[in-house]
Amino acid sequence: MRTLSQNLDELFLDTVLELTELSSFKTSTEAGYELMEKKYKERYQALLDNLSNSGKRTFLDLIRIKLSVTQDGLHNLEGKKEQFIYRINKSLIIHACSVFDYFLNQTLFLILSNNPQLLSNEKRTIQYHELVKYSKEELIQSTIERFIHELSYKSISERIRQMNSMFNLELDFTEIQQPDIFFSSNINLIELTEIFSIRNIIIHNQGIVNKLFVDNNTSSKYKVGDQINLDSDRIEKYTLGLSKYASSISRQTMMNFH
Numbered sequence: 001m002r003t004l005s006q007n008l009d010e011l012f013l014d015t016v017l018e019l020t021e022l023s024s025f026k027t028s029t030e031a032g033y034e035l036m037e038k039k040y041k042e043r044y045q046a047l048l049d050n051l052s053n054s055g056k057r058t059f060l061d062l063i064r065i066k067l068s069v070t071q072d073g074l075h076n077l078e079g080k081k082e083q084f085i086y087r088i089n090k091s092l093i094i095h096a097c098s099v100f101d102y103f104l105n106q107t108l109f110l111i112l113s114n115n116p117q118l119l120s121n122e123k124r125t126i127q128y129h130e131l132v133k134y135s136k137e138e139l140i141q142s143t144i145e146r147f148i149h150e151l152s153y154k155s156i157s158e159r160i161r162q163m164n165s166m167f168n169l170e171l172d173f174t175e176i177q178q179p180d181i182f183f184s185s186n187i188n189l190i191e192l193t194e195i196f197s198i199r200n201i202i203i204h205n206q207g208i209v210n211k212l213f214v215d216n217n218t219s220s221k222y223k224v225g226d227q228i229n230l231d232s233d234r235i236e237k238y239t240l241g242l243s244k245y246a247s248s249i250s251r252q253t254m255m256n257f258h
Contacts, residue, residue, distance in 0.1 A: 012250035089230040097199040169252035
């Protein structure tokens with residue numbers, strides 16, 4: 001039977017691997033766009049040269065050339081590459097946050113399933129039909145799942161602070177940008193809040209900053225009405241940050257629940 005320590009370790013490794021793969025996907029996608037444009041231009045020019053050598057060319061001939069190149073699986077981005085990359089980056093930050101979300105929830109689930117007494121201070125009303133219908137183990141499981149579900153509706157900073165208090169993790173909540181060091185006790189809640197606020201503003205407001213975003217990120221340079229900047233460097237920074245903070249939480253939980 002697998003131990004809690006083994007399950008927590010596997011969860012962390014899977015989390016970091018998936019976040020790293022997101023970063024790799026971003027890099028390979030950008031390289032793919034560059035290659036697509038290059039091959040499109042080469043193929044288009046080759047067909048154009050052949051047409052020029054055969055005599056007079058018409059507008060219809062140019063249309064046929066473009067269709068021919070497209071049928072070969074090549075596409076001209078026509079200056080839309082940055083727009084396409086921005087769309088991909090929006091999807092990446094949403095997915096990255098969902099990976100971190102799962103890491104937090106699953107960490108809670110694994111620890112509480114092995115230590116249900118940690119929920120003894122939580123107040124929850126149990127219905128009579130639940131007492132009759134379910135076993136003690138099923139009631140504990142249901143209580144854990146409901147607790148995690150309700151906690152997931154709180155802000156990311158509230159969730160981590162509650163985990164820190166409940167599990168005595170001794171995380172160090174700093175507002176200073178830390179170097180990219182894994183397995184420290186540091187978590188920059190300002191940066192983490194910004195990452196999840198960006199995720200929320202993408203989902204709910206097309207990436208346009210509103211007052212709620214500004215209120216939740218008082219140190220941000222964004223103003224109401226600004227479009228969120230999601231260039232490749234920022235995606236790299238955010239995925240690395242999420243991996244780093246996952247390692248901080250993992251280290252502390254492993255120390256307390258080895």
